[in-house]
Amino acid sequence: MAKKILALFLLFGTPFLAPWKGEENHSNSLKKNVIFMVMDGTNADVITLARHYKGAPLALDSILTGGVKTYSSQSAITDSAAAASAMATGHKTLKDYIGMVPYQAADGKNRGRPVANIMEAAKAKGLATGIVATSPVQHATPAAFSSHTMSRHNMHEIGKQQAHQNIDILLGGGKRYSSVNEGRDVQIVRTKSELDKAKGKSLHGYFAEEEMAYDMDRKKLKPEQPSLADMTKKALGMLSSHPKGFFLFIEGSKVDYAGHKNDPVGMISEALAFDAAVEEALAFAKKHPNTLLIAVADHGNSGLTMGNKQTDQTYAETPAEMFVNPLKKASLTVTGAVSLLKKDRSNLEEVLHLYGLDGLEQRKIRKIRESRDIEKELVSLMAERAHLGFTTRGHSGEDVFLYSFGPKKPAGLINNTDLPTKVAAHLELDSLSELTNKLFIPAKDYYEKRGYETENNIKRDSDAVFVAKKGKTVIEYPANENKRKVNGREETLPGIVVFNGDTFWIPK
Known part of the structure; x- marks a missing residue:
């Protein structure tokens, strides 16, 4: 008999033996969390340029694990609504659709039907939920994780849905689109000071009527607004007390805004602000081992390149300083600098200085003063000085970097529709398709x-x-x-x- 037991032990190893009471599935008894972070409209050269600008490694660098395909169901180049819906629901969909997939309705028109997202699945399991963004929280990307509508532009409708989704933490811009659920007692804050003092488990904060300021501009022009890192730290601190764990979505929204303007200063400002928020999230994840952290871009924007036609023959002899030193002369983004321009444009040279464009020839200054689009003139001059190229003022279709840390982290080249599956597996959520049929x-x-x-x-x-x-x-x-x-x-x-x-x- 003893020989048979020994043989079974050798064959199957220690798992054949029953665990002690109290030790069984100990790791599964710990509450599980997910921090899902998106840097909107960020391609590879933005990250590279930000690292050179900082002069040190990024927090993101230590958790690089792969890449993500971003195309939508109708285009090789996605918009934010379709990209976010794919990451939130696991379904490719159409431009402007938020949390919906197309079907032919009874009236013969193509319409959208709602499909469940991972935040709704987390809430259905009893987890706490949160959304943080520097855009209006009703903007396309955060909206796809919290609402369902056929157009991303239905922001009042999105705000009303968010108010009735019982989201525990909701921080960002979009005060003008916000709504109130009369049946909920939620603490509301409007400034960084109020955010710092807030306590409890439920908090909504609206720090701007529309989007929040660029991080570089915030310090000088909007100091009452919190940074993305501030909001991230506060959200994590409040959600961490929830007994069942949490799902927190965080967006660094305004790399995309700056990309649409072709403003490299704004893009660097927001990439570094996002990285600072990642640093907060990563520190939390390291202290809480059952936390899965995912950071990813939803798509590229602008086709930013380090190098342009100026460097056709000199690229092999162009140090990083040639790219970043002109950018470092700016103390405000192009949006922040031009916001201070007087109606008669009498302080134009002061504005040029704030954007780092000193020493311009008078003919160029006259051209700028007469321009209908001063921002466009300024960013073009900055790109020339910094030897940067832009191919578009729209989105681009390249794969983007995947960053992840923690248990069951995704890795390798995956599709954006794979991400909610990874989140659901870690949090042990019910099937999204089954939840769709219930909701x-x-x-x-x-x-x-x-x-x-x-x-x-x-x-x-x-x-x-x-x-x-x-x-x-x-x-x-x-x-x-x-x-x-x-x-x-x-x-x-x-x-x-x-x-x-x-x-x-x-x-x-």
Whole structure:
């Protein structure tokens, strides 16, 4: 008998033996967290240039693990809405669609139907959730992790959905699009000072009517606003106390804004601000071993290159200083500098100095003064001085870097639709497709099969209400909220009501 036991031990190893009580699946008993970070519109040369500008390694460098394909279902070059929807839901989709995939509706038009995202899956499991961004929090990328609409431009609608998604932490710009869920008691802050003092488990902060300032400009022009690193640290501190763990989405939004302007100073400002936020997130992940950190760009922008036609013959003899020294002369981004320009343009040379463009010839200054688009003139001159090239003022289609740290971290060259699968595996979330079937049921079909008469009461899409009537029972579902009324009595739903202009989708 002893020989048989010994033989089994040698064959199967120690796992054959039962673990001690209290030790079984000890690692699984620890709460699990995910920090999902996106630097919007950031290609490889932006990262390289930022590293040269800093003169030291980036926090991102230590967690580089692969690359990500970014194309959408209709184009080799994606927009932010389709890219973010892919990362949030696992579905490729169309331009402007937020958390939706296309289908042909009963009216014959192509419309979007909502699909569940990983933040909703985390919330369904009882985890805390948070969103941090330097754009309006209703902007395309954060919106795809928290709402469902056929157009990224429906920002008031997105804000209303976010208010009813029971998001614990919501920090960024977009005050003008924000909404309030009357049934929730949420602490609201407006400044860095108020953010620093805030305590508790639920916090919404709106630090600008639209987007927040570029980090370089913030220090001089908007010191009352927190940095992305400030917001990241606060969100992590508050979410870390949740007993079941959390899912936190963070976007460094404005590399993309600067890319659309071809402003290399703005791009560096925001790439370094994002890296500082990564440093905060990485420090947290190292202290909390069950935390998965993912950082990635959603797409490239501008086609920025270190090197242009000026360096056709000299690229082999062009040190890093040739690229970064002109940028370091700027104390404000082009947006920040031009915001200080007087209407009569009498202080133009002061503005040029703030953007690092001293010593220009008078003919160039006259040209700038007469220009209809001063920002465009300034960034063109800066690119020339810094030997930088730009191929577009739009997005670009290259693969982007993947950065990750922690258990079950993604690695290698993957698709953006693979990312939510990695998150779900780490957090042990339910299937997103199963959650979609629970959260988004066609209301008309559901109620008419049960003998109700139905109608869509539409003033405008954001105020639309689905109504089902049977006998003396009247049930109303207002769009973009997590509530319904049964004969006037309000009830809370496990998800939000989505209306795509034709069909209402309601949670089960």
